[in-house]
Amino acid sequence: MIALEHVSKSYNRGKVRAVDDLTLTIKPGEIFGFLGPNGAGKTTTIKLIVGLLRPDAGRIAVEGHDIETEPLAAKQVTTYVPDFPAIYERLTGLEYLNFIGDVYGVPKADRLERIDKWLEIFELAPVVTNPIQSYSHGMKQKIVLTAALLPGPRVMVLDEPLVGLDPRAAHQLKEMFREHCDAGKTLFFSTHIMEVAEKLCDRIGIIHKGRLVACGTMAELKAMDRTEGGQSLEEIFLEVTEK
C-alpha cells in the first residue's frame, strides 16, 4: 500500500509548485496508472514516494512505513525503476543483479529462481556476463526491471517502464504487472500510453500542474465526464488537462 497525505513539493524556493497538496492511496493488489502532461509532477511524485526527494509538506507511507521516519523499512519493501536506466555501466549484468540481491538481502534460492526466470523472459541470459555498457538502451531497461523484480517487493514504483522495450518484452512486463498485483502487492507506474493505462490499470490518476485533477477506475472517470457518449481515456485526459 502507498499512502500520500497532503503532499507538496516545490522547486526554486517555492516559485515552482511541482506537487500541490496531493492526497492519494493505492491499495494492496492494485495497479495504479499515473498520467499527466510533461512537467505535470509525475516524476516528482514518484521520486517523493521512493525517497529520492523530500516533501515540503505532508506525509508518505509505504506499507505503513513513513518514508521520512522509517526510510529503511519503507525501502526494504519497495523497488523503483527510473525513467532513464542510469546504472553502473562498468559492472556486468550479473554483478549488478548480485549487488541488488545483496543489498536487499535476497536468499540465494529465490535469487537464482528469479534471475533465471526474468533473464529468460527478457532474453538477457546470453549477455548477463557482459558489461552493462555493452547493452542497448532496451537491454539496460530490462536489466533494471530484472533488478527491481529480484527482491520480490511488496511495492513497485515505475516511471515510464514501457519506454524502450520491444513489443514482446512490453507484453511480458504487463503480464508481470497483473501477476504481481494478483498476489496482493502494489504497483504504481507512470505512462503516456493511454491504451496501456486504460486496459491494464485498476485505477488511474491524472495530475496536472501538480494537482490531482482526476482519479478513479475507468468507469468512475467516464462517469465524471459531463459530455455525451462513452469517451476514451485519451479524450478524458485532454479534457481535464486543458486548462
Next chain:
Amino acid sequence: MSRAGAAGAEGAGGAVGGGVGRLRTIVTVIRAGLRSNFGLAVIKHRLLKEKKDRWLVPLIGVAALGVVPMFYGIVLLIQNLYFVLKPMGQERALLAFGLLAGQILILLFGIYYVIAAFYFSRDLELLIPLPLRPSEVMASKFAVVVINEYLTMAAVVLPVVVTLGVVARVKIGYWVNAVLVYLTLPVIPLAVVSLAVVLMMRFINISRKKDAFILVGSLVLIGLSFALQVGLGRTSAGGEGAQPSLQAVAAFLTSPNSLLNKIGAVFPPGIWATKAIAGGFRAEGLANLALFLGVSLLLFAGMIVAAEKLFYRGLVGLGETTGKRRRLSRDEMSRRVSSGRRAFAAIFEREWRIMNRTPIFLLNGILVGVFVPAIVIIMSTVDKGSGGGGAAQGGDAMVLIKAMVSANPLVAMLGAALFMTVCGSINGTASSTFSREGAQFWISRVIPVAPREQAAAKFLHSYLVALVGVVTASVVAGLAFHLAAALLVPAVVLSLAAGVVLTAVGMMIDLARPLLDWTNPQKAIKQNLNVLLALFADIGILTVLFFAAKALIKAKLGTSAVLGVVLGMLVVLAAASYLALMRFADKRYPAIE
C-alpha cells in the same frame, strides 16, 4: 543513430556552408563546449535562481586567501633568484624555467585531459550526428582542454612572468608578448599529446580490450613525458647536482654553456617563448614571437588534419564494448550468483570494481598513489646520476636526507610520516567518492542500506587506496632514502592514523556538495572543486599538526613522548572525524536531490 552511422553520414555531407559560415559554426560549437564543460549555465542557475551554493563563494575566497602566503613565498623566491642571476646576465633562464615547467605540466596533465575530453565526453554522442567535421568537433574539445590548462599552468607560469616583469620594470612589449605567449603556451604540448592520443586511439579501437589499452597507452604516454622531463633535468643540470639553494642554482647557471641555450636545445619552443617575452617589441622578441606562434599554428593545423582522418575512426564504437554472447550453464549460474553477502561488502566491492574498471578513475586514484613515490625515487636516481660536481655545493638530496636522519631521527620520522601521508592522500579518491557515482547516485538513495553503512564501505575503499600510497611511499623511503625500520615503523603508524583523518574529511567535503551531473568522468575527479577544497583542508590539517609537533620538539620532550603525543592527537582526530562522517552521512544522504 549509431556512431558508425553518424560518422558515415558526416563523411558524406559534413561540409556545410562556406568559410565565414563554417567559422561561425566552429565558434558556436566551441562556445557550447565551454559552457557545458565549465557548467556556466548551471552555476548561474544555482547561484542566482535557486540561490544554492552561495556559501561556496566565501569559502572559496577564504581558501584562496589561504594560499596567498604560499604565493608570496614563491614570489619572494623568484625575486631573490632574479637578483642573484641578473649580475650574471642569466635572468632569462628563470623565465625559461617557468615557461618550461608550465609546458611540462601541460604535457603531463594534458594526457588525462585530452583522453577524457576527446573520447569519454558523453556529449560526443550529441555532437557527432550534427553536420560538423571531425576536426571541428575535436577543435571544440581542444579549446576546452586549452582553457583547463590555462588554469593549471597559472600557478606555475604567472608568478614567474609577473614577478620578473614587475621587478625588472619591463616595457609594454614584454606584457603584450607575455599575454600572447600565455594564451598560446598550451597549444604545442597539447597538439603533440593530441596527435599521440588520436593515433593511439585509432589502433586501440580495433581491440576488444579497449579500457586496458587506454590505461596502458596513457601510462606509456605519461612515462614518455616523464622521461622527457628527466631528460630535460639532466640536460639543464649539465652534470651538476640540482640544488634548491640560491648559490647552487647560481653556480650551475654560470657554467660555460648558457642554461637558456641548453633548454632550447632540448625543447626549442621554451626558448622561443622566453625570447619572445623578454625581447618585447625589439626585433629579437618579435622574431621569436612569430616563430613561437607560427609553430603553434602549424602543429595545431597538423593536429586538425590528422583529426579529420583519424578522430572518428578512433572514436566510433569506443563507448560501446561488445561481449561474447554466452549462456551460463545452470551450475555456472549457481556458482556466480552470490549467496548473500552483507550490504557493506557489496558496496565495497562495487566501489572497487567501478574504480578499477574506469581508466580515468584508476589513473587519478590508485595510480597517483604509486606515481608520486615512483617519481620521487626516479628523481633521486637521476640526482645521483647527475650528481658529483654539484656535491661541492653541499651534497645532493640524498646526502641532505642522510645528514638529517643522523642529526635528528625524530624530525626524520615526522618528515617520513608527512611524505607517506601526502602520498596516500594526494589522490582524489576520498574527495570524489560520492561525485563518482554521478547519475547512478539514485541507486544509493533507494537501496535499503543505512547511509552510514554505505559511507563506511566507501571509507574503507578510499582508505585502502590511500594505503597503496602509504605503502609505496614507505618502500621508497626505505629503499631510496635508506631509512631504517626503527624510523619507518613509527612513521607508517602515524601516516595510517593521519590517513583516517584526511580520508574522512575528504569524504565529508564531497558529501556536502557532490558533483553528480557530470557527463565526462574526468569532471568527477579531476575537475571536481571538492578535490581542490579537500586538498586545502589537508594542507590546513597537516600545517596544524606540523606546528603542534614543532612546539613539542621545542618543549624538549623526548622522542617517544613527542611521537606518543602526536599519535594520540591523530587517534583522537581520526575517531572524531570518522564519527563525524557517519553522522553527516545519515543527515546528508536524504537531503541530496
